[in-house]
Amino acid sequence: MRRIKSLVIATAMAIALTLLSCDKDQVTIPVEESSLVVEKDVLSKITSLHFNPNGIKKVMINDIDGTQKAMYLVEDDIMLSKSQIMDMGLHGGIQNKQYRTNNLVTSTNVIRVVGYTGNNQYGLSATAQTGLQYAVNNYNNENLSIRFILSFGTSWRANDILVYVDNSINPDPNRSAGIAGFPSNGYPFTRVRINNGANLTQTNQQLEHLLAHEIGHCIGLRHTDWNTRKTCGENSNEGVSNNGLVYIPGTAGPGGDPNSIMNACYPANTDGEWSNLDRVALNYLY
Structure with missing residues (x-):
């Protein structure tokens, strides 16, 4: 695997370039400001589920199929519809270890x-x-109970995961960004969006990492370092819910896994490969 050599201009820029995040900016589609206010019932439900209520955004998404719909951006790179949020329940209590969503892919293999x-x-x-x-090869190489079939083109089916460029999620060409969502009704989330900062400037390995990460969200995985986001140079807690904080036996727990594909941010020299504990998590779930 090739390593990335970054030109160090200043210390602050060097630190910024060592981390590539799946953090997002708000979608900037001209709509009335009042329509983008997070409703009280949604905020209350999100809080009751123990998600982090700070920074939640309601955004209008222009989909590739020409439709427009309102979605809620939670914990930086997860898109949820209002029905998904309101239908969630706090099943099994809260556990404070490495976690997945309670919604997995169960309707198809x-x-x-x-x-x-x-x-x-x-x-x-x-x-x-x-x-x-x-x-996709990295998923299939694990011989999971689910199998991925990859194709390239301009047509897709209702339950396919469509991967495409949407620069509105972060129009800064110098900043990588990706966004996805959680499974529902037993099927994976059907959209993975990356911006041109990722599409045009990242290497094979960086994009391998980013896309495996976002597909991981689509099948129910959450950030490994949810409790600190330390891979992003932060010290913040994303919050927890039944849709996320379900411990995967044999994984790192609160201490985290510095090499996990599912960490919130990743280093520029990533090789895009699963950590050993990522493999444990995938093989336990699927």
Whole structure:
């Protein structure tokens, strides 16, 4: 695997460039400001589920299929609809260890992933396509009970995971970003969006890491360092809920796993490969 050499201009910039985050900016689609206020019932439900209520955003998403819908951005890179939030329940209590969502893929054992290649602003670069291939291979190499089938093109089915470029999630070309969501009704979340900062400037291995991470959210995995976000140079707690803080036996727990693909941020020299504990988690769940 090739390593990335960063040009150190100043100490502050060096620190910034060592971490590539799946943090997002608010989608900037012109709508009335009042329509983007997080409703009291949604905020109350999110708080009751022990998610971190700070920084929750309601955003209007222009989907690749031309539709527009309101979604809620929770804990930086998870998109939830209002129905998903309101239908959640706090099952089994709260545990303070490494966790997954309570919603997993149970309605199918074959997951189709489509890398969008349209000749427009949504199309994946050749490097991103390679990174996606690597990411899907890493899942299939684990011989899980779910199997991923990858294709590239401009058509997809209702329950496919469509991977494409959406620069509105973070229009800064110098900053990598990706976004996904949680499973529902037994099927994976169906959209993985990356911005052009990732699509055009990241390496195969960085995109392999980013896309494996976002697909991990689609099948029910949460950030390994949820309780500190220390891989992002932070000391903050994302909050917990039945949809996330369910301990995966044999994994790191609160101490975290510095090499996990599912950490909130990753180093520029990532090789994009699972850590040993990532493999434990995947093979336990699937």
